[in-house]
Amino acid sequence: MWPLPPEDGPAFHRKARPATRPDVELTCRVIRRILDDPRLARERVTVEAQNGVVTLLGTVTRRQARVTAADLARATPGVTDICNRLRLVPGADSLAPAERPDPFDELVTDWDATVEHRPMRVRLLVAAAAATAVATAMVPVLLLPRYGDATLAAMLPGMLVTMTLIRAARRGGPG
Structure with missing residues (x-):
């Protein structure tokens, strides 16, 4: 695995580019779908969009909430891909085999725990x-x-x- 960029390097001092109108509109559509779904009530989900790719961030209390948020984002018109980085709170419930999310999503869920952040x-x-x-x-x-x-x-x-x-x-x- 390649080393992570340094926390004090030039990549961390760049100013963020302003969001484009299509990205903002896409973010709003995905947020609206997540807020309107009663299965995701009281879940902490943040949505970011860039060039049609939606990133879901935050923590959820149930695995099914993580799957539901990903499905809603994926089904939103204008979304070309999603990156589901929603993490489960410790002690979250388990899923039945038929409800298992995409294996890639499972990998990304625990990404922060597996990547070593070394000085x-x-x-x-x-x-x-x-x-x-x-x-x-x-x-x-x-x-x-x-x-x-x-x-x-x-x-x-x-x-x-x-x-x-x-x-x-x-x-x-x-x-």
């Missing part, structure tokens, strides 16, 4: 450890035919550097 220094240490490990693994390929057993001695510094970087990353960065 930049830890991500850099992990990247450096990976690069050092790859370089160390290439040493025998490049040097073994020419130098024989001496190649193993050339691998030791790379292995030590890799292990040191991994330990530093596990501790959360340099002291």
Whole structure:
């Protein structure tokens, strides 16, 4: 998995572009459908739209509410795709097998829980450890035919550097 962009990077300092009229109208249509549905009463659902793609955010108390919100958004005219990022509150009810949502939606529900949000220094240490490990693994390929057993001695510094970087990353960065 590729590292996430840094929280202090340029992507986080960009100003948001104003929403286009079609996006605003689409957002309003989806919100209206969700508000009018009694099955979603008292559920916290936020709707965002961009270029026909609707993103559902928030928390719901039942899995069926998550499925219902996605179905309503998907059936709204003008919606080309949805990203269902609605999360279940802890202890939410389970669904019968026939009511299971799309497997992709299930994956996205728990996305925030599975993605590790590490500080930049830890991500850099992990990247450096990976690069050092790859370089160390290439040493025998490049040097073994020419130098024989001496190649193993050339691998030791790379292995030590890799292990040191991994330990530093596990501790959360340099002291």
